[in-house]
Amino acid sequence: MTETEKDPRWARIVARDRTADGQFWYSVATTGVYCRPSCPSRGCNPKNVAFHDSLEAAMATGFRPCKRCNPEGVPREAANARLVEQACRRIEHSEEMPSLGALAATVGLSKSHFHRLFKAETGLTPRAYAAGRRAGRFREHLANGQSVTEAMYDAGFNSSGRLYEQANGMLGMTPTRYRAGGVDEEIRFAVGQSSLGAILVASSAKGVVAILIGDDPEALARDLQDRFPKARLVGGDRDYEDLVARIVGAVETPALGLNLPLDIRGTAFQQRVWQALREIPAGATVTYSDIASRIDAPRSVRAVASACASNAIAIAIPCHRVVRRDGSPSGYAWGVERKRRLLDIEASARLAIGAAGAEQRSSR
Numbered sequence: 001m002t003e004t005e006k007d008p009r010w011a012r013i014v015a016r017d018r019t020a021d022g023q024f025w026y027s028v029a030t031t032g033v034y035c036r037p038s039c040p041s042r043g044c045n046p047k048n049v050a051f052h053d054s055l056e057a058a059m060a061t062g063f064r065p066c067k068r069c070n071p072e073g074v075p076r077e078a079a080n081a082r083l084v085e086q087a088c089r090r091i092e093h094s095e096e097m098p099s100l101g102a103l104a105a106t107v108g109l110s111k112s113h114f115h116r117l118f119k120a121e122t123g124l125t126p127r128a129y130a131a132g133r134r135a136g137r138f139r140e141h142l143a144n145g146q147s148v149t150e151a152m153y154d155a156g157f158n159s160s161g162r163l164y165e166q167a168n169g170m171l172g173m174t175p176t177r178y179r180a181g182g183v184d185e186e187i188r189f190a191v192g193q194s195s196l197g198a199i200l201v202a203s204s205a206k207g208v209v210a211i212l213i214g215d216d217p218e219a220l221a222r223d224l225q226d227r228f229p230k231a232r233l234v235g236g237d238r239d240y241e242d243l244v245a246r247i248v249g250a251v252e253t254p255a256l257g258l259n260l261p262l263d264i265r266g267t268a269f270q271q272r273v274w275q276a277l278r279e280i281p282a283g284a285t286v287t288y289s290d291i292a293s294r295i296d297a298p299r300s301v302r303a304v305a306s307a308c309a310s311n312a313i314a315i316a317i318p319c320h321r322v323v324r325r326d327g328s329p330s331g332y333a334w335g336v337e338r339k340r341r342l343l344d345i346e347a348s349a350r351l352a353i354g355a356a357g358a359e360q361r362s363s364r
Contacts (some may be wrong), residue, residue, distance in 0.1 A: 004049050006049065009026070010049050013039075016039065017036040020037035027049070027050050027058055032063045032064060033064055033065065033066045034059070034066065036070075039066055039068060041068050048331065057359060059072075083117065084107075084118050088129065098338060100126060122298050125270060126324045185231040187203070187204055187231070189236055190240050190243075191196075192246045192312045195251070195345075198219065199251070200220040200221065201243060203240075204244075209313070211247060220260070243260075253349065258315065258316050264317075270310060273291060273308065277322065278318070282328070285321050287323060288301045304322075320339045321343070
C-alpha cells in the first residue's frame with residue numbers, strides 16, 4: 001500500500017465524496033490537472049496523486065484545472081442541480097405544463113440533454129414531476145375545503161374524466177371520499193405475534209395498506225388510526241387472521257414468500273422505489289445507491305432513503321433488505337434490531353436452501 005492510499009483523503013477521492021469538496025484538492029502528475037475530491041473522472045493511480053490543503057496550493061503546481069469537476073468554481077453537479085431547480089420552479093408556477101422544449105430553453109440546454117439531466121437529478125421525467133405537483137395541489141385544495149370541481153380546475157386538470165382516471169393512483173380512493181377524509185372507508189385489521197414482536201396487518205377493499213411491527217399491539221392500533229383518522233377500523237374475522245398467519249409465517253420461513261394484493265399509496269417516485277424493493281429476493285441485500293440506479297435516478301440516493309423510511313407495508317415491501325454501502329444495517333422504521341433479525345433469518349434460510357440443493361445434486 002502506498003503512502004497516498006494510507007491517507008484517509010484517498011478513500012474520499014475513491015468514493016467521490018462531495019462532502020469533502022472545499023476541504024482539500026488533489027493533483028495528478030500524469031495528466032497535469034488538479035481536481036476536487038468528488039471529481040467524476042476515471043480513477044487514477046495513487047502513486048501519481050498529491051494532496052493540497054488549499055486551492056491556492058493546487059494552483060501553485062502549475063497544473064490546469066480539471067474541466068469535469070471545475071475545482072476553481074461551482075461543481076458541475078451543483079450547477080446542474082441549480083438548473084433542474086430552476087426548471088422545477090417554472091413547472092410549479094405554471095398553470096399549464098410547459099413543453100419539454102420550453103423548459104430546456106429556460107435553462108439553455110437541448111431537449112435531450114435537459115430530459116436526461118432532470119431525470120438523473122429528480123428520479124422523474126419532467127412530465128411525471130409536473131403530474132406529481134398537480135396531484136399535490138389537488139390534495140391540498142381538497143384538504144382546504146374546496147369542492148372537487150374547484151380543486152380540479154385550480155390544480156390544473158382540464159376535465160373530470162382525466163381526474164377520475166388518475167384518482168386511485170393519486171388518492172387511493174375517489175376524490176369525494178378523499179375530500180371527506182376517507183370517511184366510510186373500511187379498513188380491516190388483525191394482530192399476530194412473531195419473533196419480531198406484534199405484527200398488525202390492515203387492508204382496504206383493494207389490498208393490504210399497512211403491515212406494522214412493534215412491541216405493543218395497542219400502540220400499533222393507535223398508529224393505524226393515526227394513518228387513517230376518518231376510516232372505519234374493523235377487526236378482522238377468522239379468514240383475515242389466516243392472512244396475518246401467512247405473513248407471520250413468511251417472517252419465520254422466508255422461503256414461503258408473499259404474494260399479496262397491495263393497496264400502495266404514495267407519490268410516483270415512492271412507488272417506483274417500493275416496486276424496486278419488491279424485486280429484491282429474500283436473503284439478498286442492496287444499497288440505497290443500487291436502488292437509485294435501478295430506477296434510473298442515480299443521484300437520488302437521499303430520496304430513495306426517504307421513500308424507504310416512508311414505507312408502511314413492512315415485509316411485503318422489504319425495505320429491510322436495503323443496507324449501507326459497507327453492508328451494515330441503517331435505519332428502520334420498526335427498529336434496527338428487527339432489521340438485523342430479518343436479515344439474519346433470510347440469510348440463514350438462503351444458506352439452508354443452497355446446502356439442500358447441493359446435497360440433492362451430489363446424490364444424483
